[in-house]
Amino acid sequence: MxxxxxxxxxxxxxxxxxxxxxxxxxxxxxxxxxxxxxxxxxxxxxxxxxxxxxxxxxxxxxxxxxxxxxxxxxxxxxxxxxxxxxxxxxxxxxxxxxxxVKYMNLEFTENALIATSGDHFNLIQWSEFMDYIVKENNLILITKDYEPLILSEIEVGSENFEEIISFVKAKFEGRVKNS
Missing domain, CATH: 1.10.287 (Helix Hairpins)
Incomplete structure (x- = not known):
């Protein structure tokens, strides 16, 4: 996505x-x-x-x-x-x-979360994320370094937001089963 x-x-x-x-x-x-x-x-x-x-x-x-x-x-x-x-x-x-920099590209892949904005490129593996929180129509992904990445429902739309939440939830459940 x-x-x-x-x-x-x-x-x-x-x-x-x-x-x-x-x-x-x-x-x-x-x-x-x-x-x-x-x-x-x-x-x-x-x-x-x-x-x-x-x-x-x-x-x-x-x-x-x-x-x-x-x-x-x-x-x-x-x-x-x-x-x-x-x-x-x-x-x-x-x-x-x-x-x-007016826009940022955010890509959810099977292995990582890729964020690009302007000349900046950031690839964060799913194993680097510690937890996620859904609060007030915002998805907050927290890395092991305690750096949050926050995504609002307003930014991506309701359907896409629900799809992202289910994708992230599956990633975290899959990681717990593999451990």
Whole structure:
């Protein structure tokens, strides 16, 4: 199966946002909730220390665990924010690069996935893919180097997208049976 994909900035941005959510959404939710728990523990600990400073040091334990939750929240807040800024810079660079190359050929063969755009040629053997995910009408193929290749239903059409998904699913099932 061979497809010619035309670059669309809006589709690309939505695909990159989807990849960001897959990577960080659960961690963001977890640490957002842990900050509230940390503040609550620290507040209870400070109240216990203030009212009764020598009750087996329990107030200090609450303050310690509260601050450890808050420190992890602050660490991941800045880490995720930094990653998002870098991702935005990469998105802008990619959009500028694809401004000149308007299309990309994607070919699904029995042995490999072949992607060509302009002067660039990329051949990825099926054994190099670790997993695939179908999410929000997007097919995400993940290589062993954790490099995602994402294909949207809008880019190839509904019938072709279903055909691609069944082809990829057969490739992964065949690989599991052969192992």
């Amino acid at each position: 061979k497809f010619e994909l035309h670059f669309d900035k809006d589709i690309y941005n939505s695909q990159m946002d989807l990849l960001f959510d897959l990577a960080w959404k659960d961690k963001i939710a977890y640490y957002k909730n842990s900050q509230y728990f940390g503040i609550l523990l620290a507040f209870i600990g400070i109240a216990m220390i203030y009212n009764r400073p020598n009750v087996f040091g329990i107030g200090y334990v609450f303050v310690f665990f509260g601050l450890s939750n808050l420190i992890s929240f602050v660490y991941y807040y800045f880490k995720i924010r930094s990653f998002y800024k870098r991702m935005e810079n990469v998105k802008v660079k990619e959009i500028n690069d694809f401004h000149y």
